[in-house]
Amino acid sequence: MKNYFSSPFKLGVLGGGQLGRMLLAETQKFDVYTAILDKSLEAPCAKKCDEFHQGDLLDFDTVYNFGKKVDLLTIEIENVNIDALDKLEKEGLTIYPKPSNLRVIQNKASQKKFYKDNNIPTADFNHYAYLEELKHSYENDIIDFPLVWKAARFGYDGNGVKVVRTIDDLESLPAGECITESLIPFKNELAVIVARNTNGESTTYPVVEMEFHPEANQVEYVICPARINDTVAKKAQEIAIKVADAFDFVGLLAVEMFQTENDEILVNEVAPRTHNSGHYSIEASYTNQFEQHVRSILNLPLGNTESKVAGIMVNLVGAEGYTGNVFYENLEDILRIDGVTPHIYGKKTTKPFRKMGHVTIVHEDVNKAREIAQQVKETVKVISK
Amino acid sequence: MKNYFSSPFKLGVLGGGQLGRMLLAETQKFDVYTAILDKSLEAPCAKKCDEFHQGDLLDFDTVYNFGKKVDLLTIEIENVNIDALDKLEKEGLTIYPKPSNLRVIQNKASQKKFYKDNNIPTADFNHYAYLEELKHSYENDIIDFPLVWKAARFGYDGNGVKVVRTIDDLESLPAGECITESLIPFKNELAVIVARNTNGESTTYPVVEMEFHPEANQVEYVICPARINDTVAKKAQEIAIKVADAFDFVGLLAVEMFQTENDEILVNEVAPRTHNSGHYSIEASYTNQFEQHVRSILNLPLGNTESKVAGIMVNLVGAEGYTGNVFYENLEDILRIDGVTPHIYGKKTTKPFRKMGHVTIVHEDVNKAREIAQQVKETVKVISK
Numbered sequence: 136m137k138n139y140f141s142s143p144f145k146l147g148v149l150g151g152g153q154l155g156r157m158l159l160a161e162t163q164k165f166d167v168y169t170a171i172l173d174k175s176l177e178a179p180c181a182k183k184c185d186e187f188h189q190g191d192l193l194d195f196d197t198v199y200n201f202g203k204k205v206d207l208l209t210i211e212i213e214n215v216n217i218d219a220l221d222k223l224e225k226e227g228l229t230i231y232p233k234p235s236n237l238r239v240i241q242n243k244a245s246q247k248k249f250y251k252d253n254n255i256p257t258a259d260f261n262h263y264a265y266l267e268e269l270k271h272s273y274e275n276d277i278i279d280f281p282l283v284w285k286a287a288r289f290g291y292d293g294n295g296v297k298v299v300r301t302i303d304d305l306e307s308l309p310a311g312e313c314i315t316e317s318l319i320p321f322k323n324e325l326a327v328i329v330a331r332n333t334n335g336e337s338t339t340y341p342v343v344e345m346e347f348h349p350e351a352n353q354v355e356y357v358i359c360p361a362r363i364n365d366t367v368a369k370k371a372q373e374i375a376i377k378v379a380d381a382f383d384f385v386g387l388l389a390v391e392m393f394q395t396e397n398d399e400i401l402v403n404e405v406a407p408r409t410h411n412s413g414h415y416s417i418e419a420s421y422t423n424q425f426e427q428h429v430r431s432i433l434n435l436p437l438g439n440t441e442s443k444v445a446g447i448m449v450n451l452v453g454a455e456g457y458t459g460n461v462f463y464e465n466l467e468d469i470l471r472i473d474g475v476t477p478h479i480y481g482k483k484t485t486k487p488f489r490k491m492g493h494v495t496i497v498h499e500d501v502n503k504a505r506e507i508a509q510q511v512k513e514t515v516k517v518i519s520k
Numbered sequence: 521m522k523n524y525f526s527s528p529f530k531l532g533v534l535g536g537g538q539l540g541r542m543l544l545a546e547t548q549k550f551d552v553y554t555a556i557l558d559k560s561l562e563a564p565c566a567k568k569c570d571e572f573h574q575g576d577l578l579d580f581d582t583v584y585n586f587g588k589k590v591d592l593l594t595i596e597i598e599n600v601n602i603d604a605l606d607k608l609e610k611e612g613l614t615i616y617p618k619p620s621n622l623r624v625i626q627n628k629a630s631q632k633k634f635y636k637d638n639n640i641p642t643a644d645f646n647h648y649a650y651l652e653e654l655k656h657s658y659e660n661d662i663i664d665f666p667l668v669w670k671a672a673r674f675g676y677d678g679n680g681v682k683v684v685r686t687i688d689d690l691e692s693l694p695a696g697e698c699i700t701e702s703l704i705p706f707k708n709e710l711a712v713i714v715a716r717n718t719n720g721e722s723t724t725y726p727v728v729e730m731e732f733h734p735e736a737n738q739v740e741y742v743i744c745p746a747r748i749n750d751t752v753a754k755k756a757q758e759i760a761i762k763v764a765d766a767f768d769f770v771g772l773l774a775v776e777m778f779q780t781e782n783d784e785i786l787v788n789e790v791a792p793r794t795h796n797s798g799h800y801s802i803e804a805s806y807t808n809q810f811e812q813h814v815r816s817i818l819n820l821p822l823g824n825t826e827s828k829v830a831g832i833m834v835n836l837v838g839a840e841g842y843t844g845n846v847f848y849e850n851l852e853d854i855l856r857i858d859g860v861t862p863h864i865y866g867k868k869t870t871k872p873f874r875k876m877g878h879v880t881i882v883h884e885d886v887n888k889a890r891e892i893a894q895q896v897k898e899t900v901k902v903i904s905k
Binding site: 470473 | 541544545548549550551567568570806807811815820821823824828829852855856858859861862863864865866877882
């Protein structure tokens with residue numbers, strides 16, 4: 136096996152946001168030389184990596200030229216130029232996750248089709264090349280409200296997802312390619328992170344439960360372990376592994392799922408990378424998701440995904456009504472509480488609902504952790520000054 | 521309270537070794553802008569901090585000029601120019617730990633005198649301005665072998681400590697200022713890390729037990745919790761707090777102690793900083809020692825020092841007979857074991873007994889962890905290639 140540790144080996148990462156920043160803590164631990172490409176000199180990773188390159192992740196030449204400088208390429212965001220990755224891969228560069236997987240996942244229509252083709256349970260959907268096609272279907276009574284509209288590409292953190300209840304809602308949507316699903320009543324939104332290395336070894340993290348902000352459609356609390364019964368948890372993990380196996384995936388795959396009223400599990404979507412739903416693992420797990428990502432793409436043995444204690448993550452997002460230089464109000468107050476750890480991502484300016492950091496709450500008792508999480512949420516405010 | 525998070529505040533750290541590197545993971549988490557001074561461009565911190573300055577930590581002008589650039593100054597190594605710190609402090613810079621504390625601690629004779637003056641239990645000692653004085657005492661039958669000789673200054677990791685059994689041993693010692701102690705038989709070497717902030721709030725970590733390499737006098741295993749009875753543990757923690765209070769210390773203070781055959785606790789020496797005996801805390805504790813150091817010097821509330829699970833640290837030191845480009849043999853094999861996390865410090869060249877990294881083993885059962893630690897120790901080898 137190649138010795139990555141303290142060798143001239145260079146890992147390249149597309150994207151320099153908070154996920155990259157937390158990944159860097161792990162590549163530092165393993166002493167893996169890490170180069171990062173991001174469009175902004177003020178990206179959270181810019182000053183934290185061994186080598187920073189500024190450039191557009193969607194530009195062919197930029198991604199291609201960056202790829203030529205590294206020994207192994209990975210991503211921290213999936214919206215990157217896949218054509219460049221295809222060419223790099225053909226020329227012999229190892230890229231995890233694989234470009235072919237990213238291509239399927241980058242487009243929600245092809246992602247949904249992939250689930251259907253592989254007998255992975257997911258909500259039925261319709262696919263439209265343009266919004267006009269969707270309007271046409273509605274006008275011809277082929278579909279009806281309410282429905283869930285999703286942009287086929289470049290959705291992120293709930294952007295690109297809308298519940299459509301009226302013709303006005305429909306009129307306000309962007310014009311491009313999209314899918315629709317019927318609005319399924321569900322009990323819980325769950326997620327399972329699967330790690331899979333090139334040997335095909337895979338591990339799953341415990342099932343987590345996600346509580347969403349009702350308006351912004353962003354995760355507010357991620358709770359590990361999910362407060363669901365063992366049968367449902369086992370089913371969710373099995374489906375997550377089935378998805379990863381179907382992709383022949385290498386790296387970390389976060390599988391988001393709905394638990395329906397009658398305890399069916401439906402795959403909602405996947406993220407082919409470290410994920411917000413796994414941030415709790417830094418404090419709670421034997422092996423955190425960022426270390427596990429490093430292990431999986433370097434084809435090292437995968438670590439233990441069990442938790443030492445229960446963990447809950449609260450996102451720190453910009454408060455409504457504040458745009459400008461960020462100020463974390465009352466952060467000191469939450470540091471007084473046992474088991475509370477803030478992670479500040481180092482973004483200089485806040486705006487409403489921008490992810491600025493997160494706080495992890497760990498406790499032996501998940502219900503106690505949930506109480507503290509509420510208290511944390513009500514105490515800290517991300518404002519501008 | 522000053523808001524350190526994402527403000528233009530700049531933390532300065534004297535020293536850019538592995539302790540600084542692990543500290544940087546925590547200042548990153550809290551988004552505290554961190555500047556580092558170290559003599560080597562290849563220091564473990566050089567590429568990992570917001571701002572790196574190259575220079576000699578023992579040079580007055582270098583330390584003074586670096587101090588003028590930062591808002592708060594701390595250390596990761598105690599061998600720094602204290603005169604420069606005194607001047608900076610007089611001119612209004614906040615420095616933790618305080619220069620007056622560092623001055624006492626930097627010299628083992630003044631450190632021992634401090635314990636005697638403050639009724640802190642420690643082994644009796646003699647102080648000699650030169651080795652010649654010590655020889656003279658021996659020749660005049662004032663002292664006898666065996667005795668423990670310690671250089672008064674610049675000892676590190678067991679360098680500067682020798683057991684003297686013969687006149688040849690005595691002849692081979694360096695000429696400078698030193699102390700001697702009688703050789704006390706002890707059951708255990710223990711350590712307690714105390715954190716104390718500017719409000720005088722203090723917390724202690726659990727007592728750890730240190731197993732030393734018989735020849736190199738370097739710690740081989742640090743075991744948390746120490747396998748000692750509660751009465752002894754409580755006494756050790758009380759004495760550690762007494763030491764920190766006597767110093768009116770701010771920051772992290774590692775207090776190394778002997779447990780004698782009759783369960784007396786004697787303070788051996790202190791380190792005014794994050795310490796090898798606290799590395800286990802990254803994986804095992806609710807708040808790791810590096811985060812706690814940041815909390816204490818910024819006068820933030822101190823975190824919970826309890827452990828989630830038992831933790832054992834194994835030092836990865838250069839194997840005898842190898843000097844040159846480092847290679848970590850069999851590192852992959854230990855990654856197969858649950859609860860094992862290597863930390864590689866990023867030093868390019870190894871030499872016998874050089875600290876190159878450490879491995880933490882966590883497990884619910886400390887005895888099981890100790891077995892795995894042995895296995896880790898016997899598997900990994902730090903060699904050159």
